[in-house]
Protein backbone atom coordinates (compact mmCIF):
# COMPACT_ATOMS: atom_id res chain seq x y z
CA UNK A 1 0.00 0.00 0.00
CA UNK A 2 2.71 2.42 1.11
CA UNK A 3 4.44 1.96 -2.17
CA UNK A 4 1.22 2.61 -4.05
CA UNK A 5 0.55 5.85 -2.18
CA UNK A 6 4.12 7.06 -2.69
CA UNK A 7 3.78 6.40 -6.33
CA UNK A 8 0.44 8.25 -6.57
CA UNK A 9 1.93 11.20 -4.60
CA UNK A 10 4.69 11.34 -7.12
CA UNK A 11 2.23 11.24 -9.96
CA UNK A 12 0.44 14.30 -8.55
CA UNK A 13 3.59 16.38 -7.95
CA UNK A 14 4.33 18.80 -10.73
CA UNK A 15 7.28 17.55 -12.75
CA UNK A 16 10.57 19.24 -11.86
CA UNK A 17 11.51 21.63 -14.64
CA UNK A 18 13.81 19.87 -17.04
CA UNK A 19 17.25 21.32 -17.54
CA UNK A 20 17.47 22.41 -21.13
CA UNK A 21 19.86 20.09 -22.91
CA UNK A 22 22.88 22.04 -24.06
CA UNK A 23 22.68 22.40 -27.85
CA UNK A 24 25.52 20.61 -29.51
CA UNK A 25 27.72 22.86 -31.53
CA UNK A 26 28.06 22.32 -35.25
CA UNK A 27 31.78 23.05 -35.18
CA UNK A 28 31.42 26.55 -36.64
CA UNK A 29 34.70 28.42 -36.36
CA UNK A 30 32.96 31.79 -36.11
CA UNK A 31 31.21 30.61 -32.93
CA UNK A 32 34.46 29.54 -31.33
CA UNK A 33 34.54 25.85 -32.18
CA UNK A 34 38.14 25.45 -33.23
CA UNK A 35 38.79 21.96 -31.90
CA UNK A 36 38.34 19.32 -34.60
CA UNK A 37 35.20 17.27 -34.12
CA UNK A 38 35.98 14.47 -36.56
CA UNK A 39 38.97 12.89 -38.19
CA UNK A 40 38.70 14.93 -41.38
CA UNK A 41 38.78 18.16 -39.41
CA UNK A 42 41.71 16.76 -37.44
CA UNK A 43 43.92 15.98 -40.43
CA UNK A 44 43.11 19.35 -41.99
CA UNK A 45 44.16 21.06 -38.77
CA UNK A 46 47.30 18.96 -38.37
CA UNK A 47 48.75 20.17 -41.65
CA UNK A 48 47.47 22.34 -44.51
CA UNK A 49 46.46 19.75 -47.08
CA UNK A 50 48.20 21.67 -49.86
CA UNK A 51 51.55 20.86 -48.17
CA UNK A 52 51.21 17.23 -49.19
CA UNK A 53 52.61 18.07 -52.62
CA UNK A 54 56.12 18.45 -51.19
CA UNK A 55 55.89 15.02 -49.56
CA UNK A 56 54.71 13.46 -52.81
CA UNK A 57 57.61 14.99 -54.72
CA UNK A 58 60.29 14.43 -52.10
CA UNK A 59 59.29 11.19 -50.41
CA UNK A 60 56.37 9.15 -51.74
CA UNK A 61 57.28 9.26 -55.43
CA UNK A 62 60.71 7.83 -54.53
CA UNK A 63 59.72 5.32 -51.86
CA UNK A 64 56.51 4.08 -53.45
CA UNK A 65 52.90 3.46 -52.45
CA UNK A 66 53.61 1.63 -49.18
CA UNK A 67 55.49 4.64 -47.80
CA UNK A 68 52.42 6.92 -47.92
CA UNK A 69 51.08 8.12 -44.56
CA UNK A 70 47.40 7.07 -44.29
CA UNK A 71 46.22 10.60 -43.43
CA UNK A 72 47.85 11.82 -46.62
CA UNK A 73 46.64 8.87 -48.71
CA UNK A 74 42.97 9.04 -47.71
CA UNK A 75 42.90 12.71 -46.84
CA UNK A 76 45.28 15.32 -48.16
CA UNK A 77 46.06 13.67 -51.53
CA UNK A 78 42.64 14.83 -52.70
CA UNK A 79 43.74 18.46 -52.56
CA UNK A 80 46.04 17.58 -55.46
CA UNK A 81 43.39 15.72 -57.43
CA UNK A 82 44.43 12.23 -56.33
CA UNK A 83 42.14 9.47 -55.06
CA UNK A 84 43.05 5.82 -54.80
CA UNK A 85 40.93 3.94 -57.30
CA UNK A 86 38.91 0.84 -56.50
CA UNK A 87 40.78 -2.42 -56.26
CA UNK A 88 39.67 -4.50 -59.26
CA UNK A 89 37.47 -7.52 -58.65
CA UNK A 90 35.52 -6.33 -55.58
CA UNK A 91 31.83 -6.43 -56.38
CA UNK A 92 29.48 -3.61 -55.38
CA UNK A 93 27.64 -5.70 -52.81
CA UNK A 94 30.80 -5.63 -50.68
CA UNK A 95 31.41 -1.88 -50.86
CA UNK A 96 29.79 -1.07 -47.53
CA UNK A 97 31.14 -4.14 -45.77
CA UNK A 98 34.86 -3.43 -46.27
CA UNK A 99 37.20 -0.96 -44.62
CA UNK A 100 38.39 1.84 -46.95
CA UNK A 101 41.89 0.37 -47.10
CA UNK A 102 40.50 -2.95 -48.31
CA UNK A 103 39.00 -1.13 -51.31
CA UNK A 104 42.16 0.81 -52.12
CA UNK A 105 44.07 -0.12 -55.22
CA UNK A 106 47.69 1.02 -55.38
CA UNK A 107 46.83 3.14 -58.45
CA UNK A 108 45.20 6.54 -58.43
CA UNK A 109 42.56 8.50 -60.24
CA UNK A 110 43.99 11.90 -61.13
CA UNK A 111 41.59 14.75 -61.81
CA UNK A 112 42.88 17.47 -64.11
CA UNK A 113 41.29 20.75 -63.19
CA UNK A 114 40.07 22.71 -66.22
CA UNK A 115 38.50 25.96 -64.99
CA UNK A 116 35.76 27.00 -67.39
CA UNK A 117 36.50 23.88 -69.44
CA UNK A 118 38.94 26.00 -71.45
CA UNK A 119 41.65 24.11 -73.30
CA UNK A 120 44.11 24.94 -76.05
CA UNK A 121 45.35 22.33 -78.51
CA UNK A 122 48.67 22.21 -76.63
CA UNK A 123 46.87 21.56 -73.34
CA UNK A 124 44.69 18.85 -74.87
CA UNK A 125 47.83 17.20 -76.28
CA UNK A 126 49.49 17.30 -72.87
CA UNK A 127 46.52 15.51 -71.27
CA UNK A 128 46.51 13.00 -74.12
CA UNK A 129 50.22 12.29 -73.67
CA UNK A 130 49.89 11.91 -69.90
CA UNK A 131 47.05 9.48 -70.51
CA UNK A 132 48.92 7.32 -73.00
CA UNK A 133 52.22 7.46 -71.09
CA UNK A 134 51.07 7.11 -67.49
CA UNK A 135 47.36 6.27 -67.38
CA UNK A 136 46.92 3.19 -69.59
CA UNK A 137 45.18 5.39 -72.16
CA UNK A 138 42.25 6.14 -69.81
CA UNK A 139 40.34 9.45 -69.84
CA UNK A 140 36.84 10.58 -68.89
CA UNK A 141 35.30 14.01 -69.45
CA UNK A 142 33.30 14.73 -66.28
CA UNK A 143 30.14 16.77 -65.82
CA UNK A 144 32.26 19.38 -64.02
CA UNK A 145 34.44 20.07 -67.04
CA UNK A 146 37.40 18.10 -65.63
CA UNK A 147 39.22 15.29 -67.34
CA UNK A 148 39.93 12.30 -65.11
CA UNK A 149 42.72 9.80 -65.69
CA UNK A 150 43.14 6.41 -64.04
CA UNK A 151 45.88 3.87 -63.32
CA UNK A 152 48.27 6.57 -62.11
CA UNK A 153 51.29 5.37 -60.07
CA UNK A 154 52.60 7.58 -57.30
CA UNK A 155 56.09 7.33 -58.81
CA UNK A 156 54.87 9.15 -61.95
CA UNK A 157 52.99 12.01 -60.31
CA UNK A 158 55.85 14.58 -60.29
CA UNK A 159 56.53 14.00 -64.00
CA UNK A 160 52.80 14.32 -64.74
CA UNK A 161 52.60 17.63 -62.89
CA UNK A 162 55.63 18.87 -64.80
CA UNK A 163 54.03 17.96 -68.12
CA UNK A 164 50.64 19.50 -67.24
CA UNK A 165 51.99 22.64 -65.60
CA UNK A 166 54.28 23.34 -68.57
CA UNK A 167 51.11 24.11 -70.54
CA UNK A 168 49.27 25.92 -67.75
CA UNK A 169 47.13 23.06 -66.41
CA UNK A 170 46.96 21.94 -62.82
CA UNK A 171 45.45 19.39 -60.46
CA UNK A 172 45.59 21.65 -57.39
CA UNK A 173 42.31 21.63 -55.43
CA UNK A 174 40.68 19.44 -58.05
CA UNK A 175 39.21 17.49 -55.09
CA UNK A 176 39.09 17.99 -51.32
CA UNK A 177 37.39 20.44 -48.94
CA UNK A 178 38.30 23.50 -50.97
CA UNK A 179 37.16 25.49 -54.01
CA UNK A 180 37.08 22.87 -56.71
CA UNK A 181 37.13 23.49 -60.45
CA UNK A 182 35.20 26.62 -61.34
CA UNK A 183 32.77 25.63 -64.02
CA UNK A 184 31.70 28.22 -66.55
CA UNK A 185 29.72 28.50 -69.72
CA UNK A 186 31.72 26.61 -72.35
CA UNK A 187 30.69 29.24 -74.89
CA UNK A 188 31.77 32.17 -72.69
CA UNK A 189 32.91 35.04 -74.86
CA UNK A 190 31.74 33.58 -78.16
CA UNK A 191 28.02 32.89 -77.98
CA UNK A 192 25.85 35.28 -79.95
CA UNK A 193 23.08 35.17 -77.30
CA UNK A 194 25.39 35.71 -74.33
CA UNK A 195 24.23 38.24 -71.71
CA UNK A 196 27.69 38.70 -70.20
CA UNK A 197 31.06 36.98 -70.60
CA UNK A 198 32.05 35.69 -67.13
CA UNK A 199 35.65 34.88 -68.13
CA UNK A 200 37.32 37.87 -66.40
CA UNK A 201 35.57 36.98 -63.11
CA UNK A 202 36.51 33.32 -63.52
CA UNK A 203 40.16 34.20 -64.10
CA UNK A 204 40.28 36.61 -61.19
CA UNK A 205 38.69 34.17 -58.73
CA UNK A 206 41.13 31.46 -59.83
CA UNK A 207 44.13 33.82 -59.68
CA UNK A 208 43.32 35.15 -56.21
CA UNK A 209 41.90 32.19 -54.39
CA UNK A 210 42.80 28.80 -55.89
CA UNK A 211 45.69 27.42 -53.86
CA UNK A 212 45.26 30.14 -51.24
CA UNK A 213 45.67 28.94 -47.64
CA UNK A 214 42.68 31.18 -46.84
CA UNK A 215 40.39 28.62 -48.44
CA UNK A 216 42.30 25.35 -48.33
CA UNK A 217 40.36 24.23 -45.26
CA UNK A 218 36.64 24.63 -45.94
CA UNK A 219 34.08 22.49 -44.10
CA UNK A 220 33.47 20.44 -47.23
CA UNK A 221 33.77 20.58 -51.02
CA UNK A 222 32.77 23.87 -52.62
CA UNK A 223 31.50 24.09 -56.18
CA UNK A 224 31.35 27.30 -58.19
CA UNK A 225 29.57 27.96 -61.48
CA UNK A 226 29.45 31.05 -63.68
CA UNK A 227 27.39 31.61 -66.76
CA UNK A 228 26.28 34.55 -68.82
CA UNK A 229 24.44 32.34 -71.27
CA UNK A 230 20.63 32.46 -71.26
CA UNK A 231 20.33 28.68 -71.37
CA UNK A 232 22.03 28.26 -67.98
CA UNK A 233 24.54 25.76 -69.33
CA UNK A 234 26.33 25.01 -66.04
CA UNK A 235 23.50 23.56 -63.90
CA UNK A 236 23.65 26.61 -61.59
CA UNK A 237 20.79 25.29 -59.44
CA UNK A 238 22.96 22.53 -57.98
CA UNK A 239 26.17 24.44 -57.25
CA UNK A 240 27.29 25.80 -53.88
CA UNK A 241 27.61 29.25 -55.46
CA UNK A 242 26.50 30.31 -58.92
CA UNK A 243 26.70 33.59 -60.81
CA UNK A 244 23.95 33.68 -63.41
CA UNK A 245 23.86 36.35 -66.12
CA UNK A 246 21.05 38.90 -65.88
CA UNK A 247 20.38 42.42 -67.17
CA UNK A 248 19.64 45.01 -64.50
CA UNK A 249 17.28 47.72 -65.76
CA UNK A 250 19.64 50.50 -64.56
CA UNK A 251 23.08 48.92 -64.22
CA UNK A 252 23.03 46.68 -67.30
CA UNK A 253 24.47 43.14 -67.63
CA UNK A 254 25.79 41.48 -64.48
CA UNK A 255 24.99 38.47 -62.32
CA UNK A 256 22.27 37.14 -60.07
CA UNK A 257 23.88 35.18 -57.19
CA UNK A 258 22.58 31.77 -56.13
CA UNK A 259 23.88 29.96 -53.04
CA UNK A 260 23.38 26.57 -51.44
CA UNK A 261 22.62 24.12 -54.22
CA UNK A 262 23.82 20.53 -54.07
CA UNK A 263 22.64 16.97 -54.69
CA UNK A 264 23.83 13.79 -52.96
CA UNK A 265 21.61 12.33 -50.23
CA UNK A 266 19.95 15.63 -49.17
CA UNK A 267 19.39 17.42 -52.48
CA UNK A 268 18.65 21.14 -52.37
CA UNK A 269 18.32 23.80 -55.05
CA UNK A 270 20.38 26.97 -54.71
CA UNK A 271 18.57 30.07 -53.42
CA UNK A 272 18.77 33.56 -54.89
CA UNK A 273 20.31 36.16 -52.61
CA UNK A 274 18.35 38.79 -54.52
CA UNK A 275 21.42 40.86 -55.36
CA UNK A 276 22.80 42.15 -58.63
CA UNK A 277 26.57 41.92 -58.95
CA UNK A 278 28.74 43.47 -61.65
CA UNK A 279 31.54 41.55 -63.39
CA UNK A 280 34.11 43.50 -61.35
CA UNK A 281 32.32 42.79 -58.05
CA UNK A 282 31.93 39.05 -58.64
CA UNK A 283 35.34 37.98 -57.20
CA UNK A 284 34.74 39.96 -53.99
CA UNK A 285 31.27 38.51 -53.60
CA UNK A 286 32.71 35.03 -54.21
CA UNK A 287 35.26 35.79 -51.48
CA UNK A 288 32.51 36.90 -49.08
CA UNK A 289 30.27 33.87 -49.61
CA UNK A 290 33.21 31.47 -49.42
CA UNK A 291 34.44 33.15 -46.23
CA UNK A 292 30.99 32.71 -44.68
CA UNK A 293 31.12 29.04 -45.56
CA UNK A 294 34.60 28.69 -44.06
CA UNK A 295 33.69 30.53 -40.85
CA UNK A 296 30.05 29.56 -40.26
CA UNK A 297 29.85 26.25 -42.15
CA UNK A 298 29.08 23.14 -40.12
CA UNK A 299 32.11 21.00 -39.35
CA UNK A 300 30.77 18.43 -36.89
CA UNK A 301 29.13 15.96 -39.24
CA UNK A 302 30.47 15.40 -42.76
CA UNK A 303 27.02 14.74 -44.16
CA UNK A 304 25.79 18.16 -42.92
CA UNK A 305 28.85 20.15 -43.86
CA UNK A 306 27.96 21.49 -47.34
CA UNK A 307 26.92 25.14 -47.53
CA UNK A 308 23.36 24.08 -48.44
CA UNK A 309 22.70 23.13 -44.80
CA UNK A 310 23.76 26.56 -43.58
CA UNK A 311 21.55 28.17 -46.23
CA UNK A 312 18.64 25.91 -45.24
CA UNK A 313 18.95 27.08 -41.62
CA UNK A 314 19.65 30.75 -42.28
CA UNK A 315 17.59 31.45 -45.37
CA UNK A 316 18.72 33.86 -48.10
CA UNK A 317 17.80 37.06 -46.20
CA UNK A 318 20.08 36.32 -43.25
CA UNK A 319 22.76 35.05 -45.60
CA UNK A 320 22.69 38.28 -47.55
CA UNK A 321 22.67 40.33 -44.36
CA UNK A 322 25.81 38.59 -43.02
CA UNK A 323 27.49 38.88 -46.41
CA UNK A 324 26.88 42.60 -46.69
CA UNK A 325 27.37 43.68 -43.10
CA UNK A 326 29.99 41.33 -41.71
CA UNK A 327 32.11 40.59 -44.77
CA UNK A 328 31.75 43.08 -47.63
CA UNK A 329 30.90 46.00 -45.30
CA UNK A 330 28.63 47.49 -47.93
CA UNK A 331 25.23 46.96 -49.47
CA UNK A 332 24.79 45.23 -52.79
CA UNK A 333 22.26 46.36 -55.36
CA UNK A 334 18.94 44.54 -55.43
CA UNK A 335 18.66 42.55 -58.60
CA UNK A 336 16.02 41.04 -60.88
CA UNK A 337 15.67 37.30 -61.35
CA UNK A 338 17.01 35.99 -64.65
CA UNK A 339 14.70 34.43 -67.16
CA UNK A 340 14.66 30.68 -66.70
CA UNK A 341 15.22 28.55 -69.83
CA UNK A 342 12.70 25.84 -70.65
CA UNK A 343 15.47 23.32 -71.26
CA UNK A 344 19.05 24.08 -70.23
CA UNK A 345 21.34 23.77 -73.24
CA UNK A 346 24.33 21.53 -73.85
CA UNK A 347 25.67 23.23 -77.05
CA UNK A 348 25.91 20.00 -79.04
CA UNK A 349 25.66 20.60 -82.80
CA UNK A 350 26.83 23.39 -85.08
CA UNK A 351 26.33 26.98 -83.94
CA UNK A 352 27.40 30.36 -85.23
CA UNK A 353 29.54 32.49 -82.91
CA UNK A 354 29.07 36.21 -82.51
CA UNK A 355 32.23 36.82 -84.61
CA UNK A 356 30.67 34.93 -87.53
CA UNK A 357 32.76 31.78 -87.10
CA UNK A 358 31.27 28.52 -85.73
CA UNK A 359 31.59 26.18 -82.81
CA UNK A 360 30.93 22.47 -83.06
CA UNK A 361 29.69 20.46 -80.07
CA UNK A 362 30.18 16.70 -80.03
CA UNK A 363 29.01 13.94 -77.73
CA UNK A 364 31.41 11.27 -76.55
CA UNK A 365 29.42 8.41 -75.05
CA UNK A 366 28.87 9.38 -71.36
CA UNK A 367 32.16 11.31 -71.42
CA UNK A 368 34.30 8.21 -71.95
CA UNK A 369 37.25 9.00 -74.21
CA UNK A 370 40.91 7.93 -74.19
CA UNK A 371 44.31 9.54 -74.44
CA UNK A 372 44.65 8.29 -78.00
CA UNK A 373 41.30 9.80 -78.93
CA UNK A 374 42.15 13.13 -77.29
CA UNK A 375 45.42 13.21 -79.24
CA UNK A 376 43.54 12.62 -82.49
CA UNK A 377 41.04 15.29 -81.50
CA UNK A 378 43.89 17.75 -80.94
CA UNK A 379 45.24 16.93 -84.43
CA UNK A 380 41.80 17.38 -85.99
CA UNK A 381 41.17 20.69 -84.25
CA UNK A 382 44.51 22.03 -85.39
CA UNK A 383 44.14 20.71 -88.93
CA UNK A 384 40.85 22.57 -89.27
CA UNK A 385 42.27 25.86 -88.12
CA UNK A 386 41.21 26.11 -84.48
CA UNK A 387 43.19 26.29 -81.26
CA UNK A 388 40.39 26.16 -78.70
CA UNK A 389 38.45 23.24 -77.20
CA UNK A 390 36.00 23.37 -74.30
CA UNK A 391 34.66 20.67 -72.04
CA UNK A 392 31.07 21.10 -70.87
CA UNK A 393 29.07 20.42 -67.73
CA UNK A 394 27.24 17.72 -69.71
CA UNK A 395 30.24 15.45 -70.48
CA UNK A 396 30.56 16.93 -73.99
CA UNK A 397 33.33 18.59 -76.03
CA UNK A 398 33.21 21.76 -78.14
CA UNK A 399 35.59 22.97 -80.83
CA UNK A 400 35.55 26.75 -81.13
CA UNK A 401 36.50 29.27 -83.83
CA UNK A 402 35.85 27.13 -86.90
CA UNK A 403 35.65 28.95 -90.24
CA UNK A 404 32.49 28.23 -92.20
CA UNK A 405 34.24 26.23 -94.93
CA UNK A 406 35.86 24.00 -92.31
CA UNK A 407 32.69 23.12 -90.43
CA UNK A 408 31.52 20.08 -92.40
CA UNK A 409 35.04 18.68 -92.98
CA UNK A 410 35.64 18.95 -89.21
CA UNK A 411 32.27 17.36 -88.42
CA UNK A 412 33.15 14.44 -90.73
CA UNK A 413 36.62 14.01 -89.19
CA UNK A 414 35.19 14.03 -85.68
CA UNK A 415 32.48 11.54 -86.65
CA UNK A 416 35.24 9.19 -87.85
CA UNK A 417 36.65 9.44 -84.33
CA UNK A 418 33.27 8.52 -82.85
CA UNK A 419 32.57 12.11 -81.78
CA UNK A 420 29.24 13.02 -83.32
CA UNK A 421 27.94 16.56 -83.76
CA UNK A 422 24.54 15.14 -84.71
CA UNK A 423 24.16 12.36 -82.16
CA UNK A 424 20.97 10.53 -81.33
CA UNK A 425 18.92 12.03 -78.52
CA UNK A 426 19.87 9.06 -76.38
CA UNK A 427 23.58 9.56 -76.83
CA UNK A 428 23.25 13.29 -76.33
CA UNK A 429 21.15 13.20 -73.18
CA UNK A 430 22.59 10.30 -71.21
CA UNK A 431 25.25 10.85 -68.55
CA UNK A 432 26.97 8.42 -66.21
CA UNK A 433 29.36 8.77 -63.29
CA UNK A 434 32.57 6.76 -62.86
CA UNK A 435 30.91 3.80 -61.17
CA UNK A 436 32.21 0.41 -60.13
CA UNK A 437 35.09 0.28 -62.58
CA UNK A 438 37.20 2.74 -60.58
CA UNK A 439 35.18 4.36 -57.77
CA UNK A 440 35.55 2.99 -54.25
CA UNK A 441 32.09 4.14 -53.21
CA UNK A 442 30.31 2.52 -56.14
CA UNK A 443 27.77 -0.23 -55.77
CA UNK A 444 27.11 -0.84 -59.47
CA UNK A 445 28.65 -0.44 -62.92
CA UNK A 446 27.67 2.70 -64.84
CA UNK A 447 29.73 3.70 -67.90
CA UNK A 448 29.58 0.44 -69.85
CA UNK A 449 25.97 -0.08 -68.84
CA UNK A 450 24.98 3.39 -70.00
CA UNK A 451 26.72 2.70 -73.33
CA UNK A 452 24.72 -0.50 -73.71
CA UNK A 453 21.50 1.29 -72.74
CA UNK A 454 22.12 4.02 -75.35
CA UNK A 455 22.65 1.44 -78.09
CA UNK A 456 19.53 -0.44 -77.06
CA UNK A 457 17.41 2.72 -76.99
CA UNK A 458 18.77 3.92 -80.34
CA UNK A 459 17.54 0.62 -81.77
CA UNK A 460 14.20 0.53 -79.94
CA UNK A 461 13.11 4.20 -80.21
CA UNK A 462 15.35 5.71 -82.89
CA UNK A 463 13.25 8.81 -83.57
CA UNK A 464 12.94 10.61 -80.28
CA UNK A 465 11.58 14.12 -80.89
CA UNK A 466 12.16 15.56 -77.40
CA UNK A 467 15.22 15.53 -75.17
CA UNK A 468 14.84 12.99 -72.35
CA UNK A 469 17.74 12.99 -69.94
CA UNK A 470 18.88 9.68 -68.45
CA UNK A 471 21.51 9.92 -65.70
CA UNK A 472 23.15 6.90 -64.05
CA UNK A 473 24.95 6.92 -60.70
CA UNK A 474 26.90 4.11 -59.13
CA UNK A 475 25.81 5.07 -55.58
CA UNK A 476 23.68 7.69 -53.76
CA UNK A 477 26.32 10.42 -54.11
CA UNK A 478 24.87 11.80 -57.34
CA UNK A 479 28.03 12.73 -59.22
CA UNK A 480 25.93 12.39 -62.39
CA UNK A 481 23.04 14.52 -61.04
CA UNK A 482 20.38 11.80 -60.98
CA UNK A 483 17.80 13.82 -59.05
CA UNK A 484 17.55 16.43 -61.80
CA UNK A 485 17.25 14.01 -64.73
CA UNK A 486 14.02 13.00 -66.45
CA UNK A 487 15.01 9.44 -65.62
CA UNK A 488 17.50 9.23 -62.79
CA UNK A 489 18.99 5.87 -61.91
CA UNK A 490 20.69 5.42 -58.56
CA UNK A 491 22.80 2.30 -58.33
CA UNK A 492 22.04 -0.21 -55.61
CA UNK A 493 21.80 -3.94 -55.05
CA UNK A 494 18.24 -5.16 -55.77
CA UNK A 495 16.46 -8.49 -55.83
CA UNK A 496 15.65 -10.09 -59.15
CA UNK A 497 12.48 -12.12 -59.80
CA UNK A 498 14.08 -15.18 -58.25
CA UNK A 499 15.13 -13.33 -55.12
CA UNK A 500 18.82 -13.14 -56.00
CA UNK A 501 20.84 -10.03 -55.13
CA UNK A 502 21.91 -8.36 -58.36
CA UNK A 503 23.01 -4.93 -59.57
CA UNK A 504 20.15 -2.56 -60.21
CA UNK A 505 18.84 0.96 -59.78
CA UNK A 506 16.37 2.96 -57.74
CA UNK A 507 14.39 5.06 -60.21
CA UNK A 508 13.81 8.80 -59.81
CA UNK A 509 11.32 10.14 -62.38
CA UNK A 510 10.64 13.64 -63.64
CA UNK A 511 13.50 15.72 -62.23
CA UNK A 512 14.83 18.68 -64.13
CA UNK A 513 16.69 21.97 -64.31
CA UNK A 514 15.60 25.28 -65.81
CA UNK A 515 11.84 25.78 -65.84
CA UNK A 516 11.33 22.25 -64.54
CA UNK A 517 13.92 22.62 -61.78
CA UNK A 518 13.06 20.07 -59.13
CA UNK A 519 13.92 16.61 -57.97
CA UNK A 520 12.58 13.48 -59.55
CA UNK A 521 10.00 11.48 -57.65
CA UNK A 522 11.60 8.52 -55.94
CA UNK A 523 8.84 6.04 -56.47
CA UNK A 524 8.72 3.69 -53.52
CA UNK A 525 9.74 0.26 -54.52
CA UNK A 526 10.45 1.28 -58.12
CA UNK A 527 13.70 -0.50 -58.65
CA UNK A 528 14.94 -2.15 -61.79
CA UNK A 529 17.63 -4.72 -62.24
CA UNK A 530 20.48 -3.78 -64.56
CA UNK A 531 19.35 -6.47 -66.97
CA UNK A 532 15.85 -5.05 -67.37
CA UNK A 533 16.99 -1.44 -67.73
CA UNK A 534 16.30 -1.03 -71.48
CA UNK A 535 12.87 -2.67 -71.10
CA UNK A 536 12.01 -0.28 -68.30
CA UNK A 537 13.25 2.88 -70.06
CA UNK A 538 11.45 1.88 -73.25
CA UNK A 539 8.21 1.28 -71.35
CA UNK A 540 8.26 4.60 -69.49
CA UNK A 541 9.24 6.65 -72.55
CA UNK A 542 6.64 5.01 -74.79
CA UNK A 543 4.04 5.71 -72.14
CA UNK A 544 5.03 9.39 -72.09
CA UNK A 545 5.07 9.62 -75.90
CA UNK A 546 1.60 8.05 -76.12
CA UNK A 547 0.01 10.11 -73.33
CA UNK A 548 1.59 13.55 -73.67
CA UNK A 549 -0.42 16.61 -74.50
CA UNK A 550 0.99 19.04 -77.07
CA UNK A 551 4.27 20.64 -75.87
CA UNK A 552 4.16 18.71 -72.59
CA UNK A 553 7.67 18.01 -71.37
CA UNK A 554 8.63 14.73 -69.70
CA UNK A 555 9.13 16.38 -66.32
CA UNK A 556 5.70 18.01 -66.27
Ligand code: SF4
Pocket residue numbers: 433434435436439440441442443473474475476477478479480
Ligand atom coordinates in the same frame (compact mmCIF):
# COMPACT_ATOMS: atom_id res chain seq x y z
FE1 SF4 B 1 31.45 7.13 -57.31
FE2 SF4 B 1 28.99 7.31 -56.36
FE3 SF4 B 1 30.14 9.47 -57.47
FE4 SF4 B 1 29.40 7.45 -58.99
S1 SF4 B 1 28.01 8.75 -57.79
S2 SF4 B 1 31.39 8.48 -59.09
S3 SF4 B 1 29.77 5.69 -57.71
S4 SF4 B 1 30.79 8.43 -55.61
